[in-house]
Amino acid sequence: MTDLVKESSTQILAREMALTEQSVERRRRIVGLEPDDLARIAGIREVVLAQVDHFASVFFDYLSGIEEGRVLTNNRALTERARELKRSHLIAMVGGDYGRAYAEQRLELAVLYGRVGLELRVFIAAFHRLLRSIGEAVMKSTPQAPLEAFASFMALKKIAFFDIGVIVDAVVFERERVIRQQQDAIRELSTPVLQVRARLLLLPIIGVIDTHRARLITDSLLKAIRANRAKVVVMDVTGVATIDSKVANHLMQTVTAAKLMGASVIVTGLSAEVAQSLVALGIDLTTLNTIGDLQGGMDEAERALGYRVVSMDPRRDGAPLSPG
Amino acid sequence: MSDSVVVPIERETDIVCARQKGRALAAAAGFLSTDQTLLATAISEVARNIVSYAGKGTVTLQTVQEGGRRGLSIVASDNGPGIENVELAMRDGYSTGKSLGLGLPGAKRLMDSFALESVVGVGTKVTMTKWLR
Numbered sequence: 001m002t003d004l005v006k007e008s009s010t011q012i013l014a015r016e017m018a019l020t021e022q023s024v025e026r027r028r029r030i031v032g033l034e035p036d037d038l039a040r041i042a043g044i045r046e047v048v049l050a051q052v053d054h055f056a057s058v059f060f061d062y063l064s065g066i067e068e069g070r071v072l073t074n075n076r077a078l079t080e081r082a083r084e085l086k087r088s089h090l091i092a093m094v095g096g097d098y099g100r101a102y103a104e105q106r107l108e109l110a111v112l113y114g115r116v117g118l119e120l121r122v123f124i125a126a127f128h129r130l131l132r133s134i135g136e137a138v139m140k141s142t143p144q145a146p147l148e149a150f151a152s153f154m155a156l157k158k159i160a161f162f163d164i165g166v167i168v169d170a171v172v173f174e175r176e177r178v179i180r181q182q183q184d185a186i187r188e189l190s191t192p193v194l195q196v197r198a199r200l201l202l203l204p205i206i207g208v209i210d211t212h213r214a215r216l217i218t219d220s221l222l223k224a225i226r227a228n229r230a231k232v233v234v235m236d237v238t239g240v241a242t243i244d245s246k247v248a249n250h251l252m253q254t255v256t257a258a259k260l261m262g263a264s265v266i267v268t269g270l271s272a273e274v275a276q277s278l279v280a281l282g283i284d285l286t287t288l289n290t291i292g293d294l295q296g297g298m299d300e301a302e303r304a305l306g307y308r309v310v311s312m313d314p315r316r317d318g319a320p321l322s323p324g
Numbered sequence: 325m326s327d328s329v330v331v332p333i334e335r336e337t338d339i340v341c342a343r344q345k346g347r348a349l350a351a352a353a354g355f356l357s358t359d360q361t362l363l364a365t366a367i368s369e370v371a372r373n374i375v376s377y378a379g380k381g382t383v384t385l386q387t388v389q390e391g392g393r394r395g396l397s398i399v400a401s402d403n404g405p406g407i408e409n410v411e412l413a414m415r416d417g418y419s420t421g422k423s424l425g426l427g428l429p430g431a432k433r434l435m436d437s438f439a440l441e442s443v444v445g446v447g448t449k450v451t452m453t454k455w456l457r
């Protein structure tokens with residue numbers, strides 16, 4: 001058996017962000033990195049390597065000096081890890097290799113920032129401080145050739161902006177992940193199947209139906225029919241603004257599948273607008289048992305199950321409750 | 325024209341986005357709620373076809389004016405595989421995707437004008453307009 005090589009969380013993130021050799025090449029092109037720049041960066045390599053600790057300190061001192069930076073620096077253990085990562089970042093920045101592995105290494109810090117809630121604008125300001133002190137060191141190293149020094153520093157700045165690009169994307173991606181997860185959760189939550197009474201289920205559909213949700217709805221309904229041995233299902237679409245042919249097809253298939261499982265479906269709350277669109281599309285609704293509003297649908301369902309709805313109002317004793 | 329929106333279409337959520345933008349533009353142009361829904365449904369059909377058959381493309385929504393009347397124009401375009409037989413694709417019930425085959429002919433019925441252009445290997449473009457009543 002071969003050894004399982006576990007993916008690290010940054011590797012997973014790199015994969016999710018589609019950080020491929022190709023997209024990293026594109027990133028290098030976006031910041032305008034040329035072979036010329038590589039030579040220039042190599043030229044100031046020693047200047048940077050000589051003061052890696054100092055540059056890292058500039059970064060963290062800036063953060064601990066302002067309120068917004070302390071979310072990170074107050075956390076001893078994470079700051080240690082971040083400092084370590086920042087040091088290897090600085091070494092790699094002048095390393096000359098800016099491929100996929102380089103980009104992937106930037107992700108760990110990005111994830112760390114995200115975890116403690118360090119705002120991007122604060123990180124960017126701290127990074128700017130760090131770059132400024134590198135710039136000063138570079139200028140000091142060749143006082144006789146300031147233009148050369150400036151050009152070399154600008155070459156390194158392309159790498160810095162490449163890094164910022166990766167980090168910003170990673171932080172945004174992580175933030176959107178939360179949104180994506182919430183959306184999934186909302187989707188699950190918004191397809192509840194409610195058992196109203198023995199053998200009677202209510203499926204209220206609210207909001208936007210896409211084909212993914214339509215599938216979820218089918219799924220949970222069929223499971224609930226089996227679990228409750230339901231005979232009648234009221235599917236209420238009052239809250240649905242648009243139904244296109246694909247989603248209509250899904251819903252009709254759901255109705256058919258429910259029938260095969262022994263439950264009949266009553267569709268309620270189809271708005272006049274949606275009904276009109278479905279008719280224009282040419283969808284045959286005649287096979288559907290549709291009833292205007294939810295109350296009417298529930299009454300019909302209970303009649304189908306043999307219940308008789310009786311008013312509690314003595315003046316209307318025995319009379320079936322009429323809708324409205 | 326200034327009131328134009330381009331919605332990139334690549335996945336299911338983009339369809340919903342195009343639909344919502346379409347509704348908003350239609351409302352701003354003065355379309356009543358029923359017509360907003362008809363427009364949203366037509367947008368949904370052409371956007372969904374992009375996702376299903378071309379992978380990606382765009383839906384462009386624009387309010388237009390012609391001889392004193394106002395309307396909403398929808399252009400769905402993609403560089404996908406194209407449609408071999410356009411006439412067949414416009415027929416009710418014709419589908420290569422095991423679906424109802426009502427999207428294109430249905431969208432045509434939902435709108436006031438409708439044109440389908442497609443070149444195999446180049447792409448597909450649907451242009452449709454609905455006028456304020």
Ligand SMILES: Nc1ncnc2c1ncn2[C@@H]1O[C@H](COP(=O)(O)OP(=O)(O)OP(=O)(O)O)[C@@H](O)[C@H]1O
Binds near residue numbers: 374421
């Ligand atoms: N953008 C497109 N690119 C390539 N082929 C397309 C495109 N749009 C439609 N088609 C072809 O035209 C056929 C008919 O499209 P139409 O939207 O009418 O029906 P459908 O998508 O198959 O089913 P429905 O829309 O009812 O779910 C499709 O099955 C497909 O073969």
Ligand SMILES: [Mg+2]
Binds near residue numbers: 372427
């Ligand atoms: Mg279609």
